[in-house]
Amino acid sequence: MRVSGNAGDSEAMCPYRLVLEHVTSRWGVLVLIELLDRPYRFSELRRAVSGYGGRGVSEKMLTQTLQTLERDGLVHRDAKPVIPPRVDYSLTALGREAAEQVRALAHWTGERMSQVEQARHAYDENRRAVEESRRADDEAREIQSRAS
Numbered sequence: 001m002r003v004s005g006n007a008g009d010s011e012a013m014c015p016y017r018l019v020l021e022h023v024t025s026r027w028g029v030l031v032l033i034e035l036l037d038r039p040y041r042f043s044e045l046r047r048a049v050s051g052y053g054g055r056g057v058s059e060k061m062l063t064q065t066l067q068t069l070e071r072d073g074l075v076h077r078d079a080k081p082v083i084p085p086r087v088d089y090s091l092t093a094l095g096r097e098a099a100e101q102v103r104a105l106a107h108w109t110g111e112r113m114s115q116v117e118q119a120r121h122a123y124d125e126n127r128r129a130v131e132e133s134r135r136a137d138d139e140a141r142e143i144q145s146r147a148s
Contacts, residue, residue: 022072023098027057027065032091032099033106035075039090042066074098 022028030049034040040048042062050056057065066089069075074095080086091099109116 019072022068023074023102025065027061028069029102029106030057031062031065031069032074032095032102035089035091036096036099036103039078039088041086041088045089069095 023032027049030052031045034045034048045066046057046059046062049062066075066077070077073092076090076092076095078088078090080088
């Protein structure tokens with residue numbers, strides 16, 4: 001889940017942005033929201049996160065996401081020394097705080113999506129009109145330059 005380059009360099013340059021990227025990453029958001037409900041075993045969490053549609057999360061990506069969130073102090077990994085091995089993932093107090101914020105943002109997005117879609121439509125229509133006007137002006141200048 002490393003964004004780019006050396007993790008140490010990224011942390012030194014802007015540690016706040018790096019944590020924000022971890023929390024708001026494609027899978028980070030879903031992991032945090034799911035873990036708000038209860039602790040999960042790895043395979044359960046993978047199914048739950050993959051249930052949001054689209055392509056499911058790969059084992060590798062979920063592992064990387066969990067390790068990153070654990071390193072940031074947001075997720076607790078509890079490995080029990082039993083056979084077969086059992087590992088449970090849960091939120092730390094810090095992780096619960098972050099997850100509640102992320103869930104609030106996800107909820108807001110769901111409530112406001114129609115307004116976002118309207119804004120996008122208006123923007124796209126305006127851009128099309130501007131482009132058409134620009135093309136018409138270019139054509140008029142071309143015609144004028146040929147006539148001269």
